[in-house]
Amino acid sequence: MSEQIKKFMYINRRAPYGTIYAWESLEVVLIGAAFDQDVSLAFMDDGVFQLVKGQDTADVEMKNFSPTYKALGDYDVTKLYVEKESLEERGLTLEDLMPLTYEDEDDDWAEKDSIRLVSRAEMADIMDEQDVFFSF
Amino acid sequence: MAIEANGKTFETDEEGYLTNLGEWEPAVAEVMAKEDDLELTEEHWEIINFLREYYEEYQIAPAVRVLTKAVGKRLGKEKGNSKYLYALFPYGPGKQACRFAGLPKPTGCI
Numbered sequence: 001m002s003e004q005i006k007k008f009m010y011i012n013r014r015a016p017y018g019t020i021y022a023w024e025s026l027e028v029v030l031i032g033a034a035f036d037q038d039v040s041l042a043f044m045d046d047g048v049f050q051l052v053k054g055q056d057t058a059d060v061e062m063k064n065f066s067p068t069y070k071a072l073g074d075y076d077v078t079k080l081y082v083e084k085e086s087l088e089e090r091g092l093t094l095e096d097l098m099p100l101t102y103e104d105e106d107d108d109w110a111e112k113d114s115i116r117l118v119s120r121a122e123m124a125d126i127m128d129e130q131d132v133f134f135s136f
Numbered sequence: 137m138a139i140e141a142n143g144k145t146f147e148t149d150e151e152g153y154l155t156n157l158g159e160w161e162p163a164v165a166e167v168m169a170k171e172d173d174l175e176l177t178e179e180h181w182e183i184i185n186f187l188r189e190y191y192e193e194y195q196i197a198p199a200v201r202v203l204t205k206a207v208g209k210r211l212g213k214e215k216g217n218s219k220y221l222y223a224l225f226p227y228g229p230g231k232q233a234c235r236f237a238g239l240p241k242p243t244g245c246i
Contacts, residue, residue: 027243030196030199030243033199034199034201063195064195065195065196067194067195068194068195068196070193070194071194071198071202074198074202074206075199075202
């Protein structure tokens with residue numbers, strides 16, 4: 001008997017560098033991706049900075065793991081919900097974020113955007129549908 | 137732990153992965169392969185180089201299923217399958233090939 005597929009959501013609320021949370025979250029997501037669950041990521045508050053392009057970590061002497069977000073599509077993690085209000089409050093737009101895509105196996109490998117911009121209210125609805133949360 | 141290659145000493149972790157990715161050179165792969173009783177062919181190098189490029193681009197060593205898919209996409213379908221990759225790297229294309237390539241243990245290999 002196969003296990004029932006659960007909806008896992010990873011919530012990212014912190015800036016990428018300065019603490020280990022963002023990298024830890026990303027590692028858990030990549031490891032967890034092996035378990036065939038329904039995975040989505042939420043980026044809100046300072047967590048939206050995790051997806052900002054052109055990161056340079058030389059001065060803080062941390063590994064620049066920002067390119068690793070581009071591998072999420074290869075790991076079949078294709079739902080990255082970004083909260084619109086969090087972006088706006090920080091003076092950011094979708095254009096400031098890395099273009100993250102995946103290839104849709106069910107649609108002749110068409111390249112599609114992984115980042116989905118949602119309002120705070122929509123995010124609440126999406127969260128309502130989840131079974132399990134990981135908060136970072 | 138450490139290995140000797142090309143007259144130099146390379147530090148490794150307890151599982152045999154290179155501690156400092158930047159130190160890697162092809163001789164490291166040759167020595168590691170010899171310890172595993174493998175002779176590296178052009179086909180092996182194709183995968184090792186592919187892994188190094190993948191790391192360069194994404195900053196992670198891919199899990200084996202991700203590697204298989206990516207190899208299929210970039211090097212052709214006949215190479216993007218477990219049978220082909222396990223024939224080359226009997227201890228697991230993720231773990232063994234990543235080790236030869238000087239990368240850390242794959243993220244998401246369990």
